[in-house]
Amino acid sequence: MKKPWDGRFTENTEKTVEAFTSSVSFDRRLWKYDIQGSAAHVRMLKKQKIIPARDAELILRGLGEIAREIGEGKFKFREDLEDVHMNIEYALINRIGPAGGKLHTARSRNDQVALDIRLFLREEISGMIKLTRDLQRVFLALADRYKGVVMPGYTHLQRAQPVMLSHHLLAYFEMLERDRGRFGDCAARVNVLPLGSCALAGTSLPIDRKYVARLLGFAAVSENSIDAVSDRDFIIEFLSAASVLMLHLSRLSEELVLWSTEEFGFISLPDAYSTGSSIMPQKKNPDVPELVRGKAGRVCGNLMAMLVVLKGLPLAYNRDLQEDKEPLFDTVDTVKDSLSVLTKMMPKIKFNKTVMLKAAEGGFSTATDLAEYLAKKGLPFREAHNVTGRIVKYCIHKKKLLEDLTMDELKKYSGIFEKDVFDHLSITASVNRKTSLGGTAGKRVLQRIKDIKSTI
Amino acid sequence: MKKPWDGRFTENTEKTVEAFTSSVSFDRRLWKYDIQGSAAHVRMLKKQKIIPARDAELILRGLGEIAREIGEGKFKFREDLEDVHMNIEYALINRIGPAGGKLHTARSRNDQVALDIRLFLREEISGMIKLTRDLQRVFLALADRYKGVVMPGYTHLQRAQPVMLSHHLLAYFEMLERDRGRFGDCAARVNVLPLGSCALAGTSLPIDRKYVARLLGFAAVSENSIDAVSDRDFIIEFLSAASVLMLHLSRLSEELVLWSTEEFGFISLPDAYSTGSSIMPQKKNPDVPELVRGKAGRVCGNLMAMLVVLKGLPLAYNRDLQEDKEPLFDTVDTVKDSLSVLTKMMPKIKFNKTVMLKAAEGGFSTATDLAEYLAKKGLPFREAHNVTGRIVKYCIHKKKLLEDLTMDELKKYSGIFEKDVFDHLSITASVNRKTSLGGTAGKRVLQRIKDIKSTI
Amino acid sequence: MKKPWDGRFTENTEKTVEAFTSSVSFDRRLWKYDIQGSAAHVRMLKKQKIIPARDAELILRGLGEIAREIGEGKFKFREDLEDVHMNIEYALINRIGPAGGKLHTARSRNDQVALDIRLFLREEISGMIKLTRDLQRVFLALADRYKGVVMPGYTHLQRAQPVMLSHHLLAYFEMLERDRGRFGDCAARVNVLPLGSCALAGTSLPIDRKYVARLLGFAAVSENSIDAVSDRDFIIEFLSAASVLMLHLSRLSEELVLWSTEEFGFISLPDAYSTGSSIMPQKKNPDVPELVRGKAGRVCGNLMAMLVVLKGLPLAYNRDLQEDKEPLFDTVDTVKDSLSVLTKMMPKIKFNKTVMLKAAEGGFSTATDLAEYLAKKGLPFREAHNVTGRIVKYCIHKKKLLEDLTMDELKKYSGIFEKDVFDHLSITASVNRKTSLGGTAGKRVLQRIKDIKSTI
């Protein structure tokens, strides 16, 4: 079919090339933003008298009708019209006649697509910040619900020290808080209007970019037209923020998978959030966290794709940039789905408190308390550590727990021990002594819950 | 809806979870291989008398009908049936009754999906090897067509030495030859039957895996059931081979983009393979090579995605592995499309011989010949290089070409120069003197073309 | 050798394991921060009376001496002491006796190393922000120096519209401005004190973390001890910001390589910033931009490494995290070196104004002006584009430039043309008409230069 730009061409585009270069199969997703941007653009063209008011009105009405049609699923996108922009412009001209041909005045697809993606991403980031907050609320509610529950804290996946389950859950709250921060910082860099940069040089027509920015709610206007059409920083920044978020979810998922093993037994996933096996009738699998963990790979892959695309591209717009949309869209969907499904699932998980407590009692997990006991009594910590280490070795050998040791046994390792040492060997006491700021003591955790509640 | 594995479950699967975990939207693409594998499996079950012959016949007929229905686009895949495997099994039971429930005897989805992907990838790699060969043939034909055409060879994108255009084009032939080799090596590791590994342990039923392998044309049978259901090496290996191929195409594309600039002007792309600008009426853009170059990023991203997915997964099957299909499918499509469009486009490109020759004459590109001249006369190469370098500096200063120098001028730099030196300063003579094996001399290139023709 | 933690161990560490797990060969780079953090920690222990004042003084003096020794290159780091932390603690105890064993009171290497990296990165980011500013200043100075110079603007590497060289150079100013923004946002998330989180649970000792934060200039204190020792977000965020910066430099480098080809000839690199060939005496290669472009790969690789490392790690500290340092250090060095060398080189580049102008005159680069001319006169832009496209086709056919067309020739395509059209076909007039905000008109660029100057 005839292309809108084919004035200087002597051949029709090859079918294979049409199919290979067309982006409408995926960029149609931007239709709402494309029309929103076009409407603002037309209002400006009218205000600036660049096109007659009557034409502008016609265009706005036409765009409104097209929007309705697309929204209702009645619009037919055509591959040979290349992209969402040309599909809509073509439909507009078909509908309202030559006046439609004035829409693209003082505009190029280069700045138009940059605008569409920014409008899209601005909205999606805002949605993701909300979804992240929702998941944070779940962690907060769980921390509240399970206050007082003790579990083993791990380093190197070896039991290290007893901690509050609430404290562990709130660790994810903090991670997500940083994720929201990164999304917010990214959104600020997204929220800049590129429209009016045209192909790369700006225009000789008397446009008013600040007016368009106001209409579309942009906080700023891009300062350099060449940069504005070449820039995809904000996509990489977003993909990177999304990758970190997905890494957080992958760490959470790893723990959910671990904790729901029969070996750990810390949690039971609800049947409604698990699936079975086609061959093994007894199986109930933690598919949701496994998939979320896997999807972290997908998002990191999308990030890598964009880095490779942009590497070594000269200014300004190059067609390679068309490859920005699919990784972006896929990441948006993946992040939103992953957040949503975890937000629904987490509150349904059953935490097996007694199993956790029992596990916390193993692994000599109060050995550090013993060492701190000695340090408080004046023994240099390095020596206190060594004394305690040797006591642990003795316990392993004798198959004893620390709390089962007699004073005589303890005295063999250090004369410093007194009766009050036994207070330091109880799990709950151990947890509750960790009152340092950010520590796991019950009252610290409660205070943090209170503080968070007061801010969100 | 009721799941085939829900005997031990007490709740229905949550809708969100169904949507989040379902793979049928993308794995339906494997339907042909799924049915092909099931048919071979059933034939074996029958031969081994694991299921009655009559049931086997029923199943085979049912599978055939389902295949026809899918092929004709009449089959309705359901998301709540999770994946392509369950959709087909469910349709089979619906169609032929309880006998259909015998299909999944001695099989799990774990080994079934591994089989399907291997069948799929085996066929696709074979197709890609052919497409790569097609593009190689294009390079061969172009090398043949443009024999004798001289162009500047570049290092650091600076003119280095004159080379034959044919020689340059055949460099891509060699790259693609290695790509074919890598695809072939990968195919050999793909061509191993995993079916019969069942969930992870094998089965107590008297199956005959070698028979299934024979039916499906596999060269070998996997030796360890746990490994067979956990292994996705072959996907990474394929994605890596595809990434290298796409890097080759990205290098070619970079050259096509460069060469079609007005500054280089070495080639003209056909109008039918270019597109225009929505704003700039004079523009004709090399969209195809730009997109191919960009798509290299996409494939590298897919590779990275799979690496992240597999990192740190314990044995055997984990649901994370479901994330293997989309990067694989996308890569297959991207590679095939990129190869095809270049294969169509390359022969249509117009090579501007005189521009190339003129460019080859600039840049003092016979300076190395001059140095080799001196070396042949006995001057240590390192000194010959220095003498020539100083001559070049003189020429730059005097704005002269090497061939314009007089014998007097030359003699100032070295007494070794004799009249025969001027033979070494002609571009064509320079090219044709590079007769070393693999060198760019005309007769070498012709010989290589002949050799290649005799082998393909 | 005896390890400080070997109380409970029954065997000595295997030599291979010592070598494999030791990090001192690279983390020694953190010594300054390690000692700085230890000193603040000890001051707090003293203030809180957790250790006696005299011991604290001894430790502080000891640390000071060790710092001096390391600074002077006299300190001997030992691999069998694992890491920088243990090397320093061991030296301290050797030097001041058992009191040195009190340094590690209420502290773990888990929070200590998190502190060290944050101190290191905070300082390095601050340095990189300065280096980025330096390079921005270079672009600003060049924009100022070359004001009024016209060059062809490119899209798809095809000449698109004439632009000001200053405008093109300032595009990089804008990119770097965003880079500084990203570094700044990252620095804010780096600037949080993790110390006091101890192994993962906090401590029972009455530490004062806010005091330590004040001593070390941290803006905040981490709120969750488990999170604080597991978190490496800030490293990924930094690597991502660094990757975007390196992509910008790779785009600049690509242009420098292109522009210094004989085909473009827009710039000449200084001899002092180029290198030659071992075989081709005439070669002068743009090695610096080539290497910078390549080093973008290195930094992206480092980012990918960290993403893979963190994927799927359960809380809290795992030894995998030790792999964070080398990619971080390498990235810091690469970014700093790349910024520095470009900052030195850019001002030495010779821009060949006449070559640029001549190139701008080719490629029908004022065709868009022609179309805008028609649009201003009321022709719908889409039709104006088509009319102009056909005129360009005519020019290609007739081998004419747009400015060579007669009024008669123009009139054949549209009756709208009047004599004032010829004003629209001059290159300089074209540039200077692009007065839209962010556009390339001379006065716009001057204004931007002025604005920037007033803010930096």
Place this chain on the structure above:
Amino acid sequence: MKKPWDGRFTENTEKTVEAFTSSVSFDRRLWKYDIQGSAAHVRMLKKQKIIPARDAELILRGLGEIAREIGEGKFKFREDLEDVHMNIEYALINRIGPAGGKLHTARSRNDQVALDIRLFLREEISGMIKLTRDLQRVFLALADRYKGVVMPGYTHLQRAQPVMLSHHLLAYFEMLERDRGRFGDCAARVNVLPLGSCALAGTSLPIDRKYVARLLGFAAVSENSIDAVSDRDFIIEFLSAASVLMLHLSRLSEELVLWSTEEFGFISLPDAYSTGSSIMPQKKNPDVPELVRGKAGRVCGNLMAMLVVLKGLPLAYNRDLQEDKEPLFDTVDTVKDSLSVLTKMMPKIKFNKTVMLKAAEGGFSTATDLAEYLAKKGLPFREAHNVTGRIVKYCIHKKKLLEDLTMDELKKYSGIFEKDVFDHLSITASVNRKTSLGGTAGKRVLQRIKDIKSTI
């Protein structure tokens, strides 16, 4: 200092540029291969009478002396001499005079460095294939040592079916077998001589490349000089094969970490292969597998770095390629160290057989046997699966094991059950019934061990 190529230059190289572009700090590692290649080159120059025999002898002697000096650590590499090649050539000329200047006849650093890397990588791959074989032998020996030990097989990290520990260990044997295959395929593509391609065009001197290939043991000679100096495929292919190997080791490491938790308790790591905590006296951490798991990220990062470096590079040599060495060297070291340390550690691990067996007895892991029992009796497998699933649900409710069910209880679910069903519920019988090829039955595993032994 004066550069060997500075004949045409008018300025000395800037110090910063010298430091930024120099590669000798890392490529000196190639010295042995550089000298080996040079020696073969000189022998050929002599045979072909391109340089006088006497000069050739002088050069060979000089190279030998330099090799000795470097080997003994007495050679001083200079940064201002750029790279290993120039350092050695410079030392040669210093030592033997102008004859040394003849070494670089008919050679460029472009083909020389390609040769050096290929020689290096050929040797290293061969070493890695041996190291991989060593680790395979360890798995074989362990499989032999622990034959008959039953453990739970996992899918989704949920207990699935009982398997032989030997079978699980041999899964890694199979993975490593594929790794060896990939290394071998890569080595074949590495084993091609690039020398003689010179800068990019070949040479006019009568060199004999096949003779050089013979001297250096290359199986083939590159067919295209332009390709030969541009090609780094083999590095990416190697990095990719190394990444897959490291992913395998990351999966093994994940299991070692899991299995050494107190929750799993399947293995105990030797004290000599673990390290402790600076604060928690009881800790014994699985640092080695954690680090190996982390190092998988490092190698994937190196792969990604090279992909980015090569993307979009025009032919032939570009300085970007200098960035190939550090990721290559780092990968070689990382892979070798990881293989070595695991080879030493694996045999020292204590496998806790009774813990494994006990775990295998949980999780209703013979449910599939029950379903297969019903299927063998004629019930369609899909129904047998459902019946068994409901029995499992009953057991969960009644807190019973499958083997504790009475015939009456079973009969309630299906009339098919007969007394022989109880044979199907024993763990050991279950394992040993999995006699399918590749299955986990004891005799299958023994057979596989025997087969492997007979081939290695």
